[in-house]
Amino acid sequence: MDNLYHIIGVSREATSEEIKKAYKVAAGKLHPDKNVDDPDATLNFQKLYEAYCILKNPATRRRYDETGATTSEPTREENADALIAGIYLELAEQGEFLPDDYMLETTKRIQNALRHALLDAGRLKVLALKLSYLIENTAAKDSFIAVLNSRLEVLRDQKEQAESGALVMQKALEVIAEYRYTGKTRQPVNRPWQNADPYIS
Numbered sequence: 001m002d003n004l005y006h007i008i009g010v011s012r013e014a015t016s017e018e019i020k021k022a023y024k025v026a027a028g029k030l031h032p033d034k035n036v037d038d039p040d041a042t043l044n045f046q047k048l049y050e051a052y053c054i055l056k057n058p059a060t061r062r063r064y065d066e067t068g069a070t071t072s073e074p075t076r077e078e079n080a081d082a083l084i085a086g087i088y089l090e091l092a093e094q095g096e097f098l099p100d101d102y103m104l105e106t107t108k109r110i111q112n113a114l115r116h117a118l119l120d121a122g123r124l125k126v127l128a129l130k131l132s133y134l135i136e137n138t139a140a141k142d143s144f145i146a147v148l149n150s151r152l153e154v155l156r157d158q159k160e161q162a163e164s165g166a167l168v169m170q171k172a173l174e175v176i177a178e179y180r181y182t183g184k185t186r187q188p189v190n191r192p193w194q195n196a197d198p199y200i201s
Helices: 004-008 016-030 041-056 058-067 076-094 103-136 142-176
Strands: none
Touching: 004 016, 004 041, 016 041, 041 058, 076 103, 076 142, 103 142
């Protein structure tokens, strides 16, 4: 997609109100009903509308400004942050939100999950290759081959999901390396009587 600000006719520094006004003006000029002789009128109007939908929303506008993404789908970094936050909060909740540094344990869990995802992706790749070989070298009814092909598609989808998840986890490990816990941690409770001889009063 072209530069969204250019499509609407505003600068990158435009306010939300300026974007809204410019969109209304542009929509009036580009509406297909007013450009019946232009074969691209509908496409141009659609581009304008899509640009406005992204820029009118502060979250999607910020994502576009930072990454150039023109979709509402979260970026890999956003998915990585969501993964980190989910594990971090789970650990904090288990610890009843006591003052502790959960970053190290969060990192360990992501590393462990990454290892499993990579192993799964490798295993699924091998299974898909074996099944593909079987399909190519089996003479049978179309219905039988169709069942095998269906299973092959499932394996390929699962492999892609595992690989996609691994990429998010790798990004999460890059991101979390920059994060620090800056609060206090619990000090061990000093109980000198714990190791005392029970027979001495």
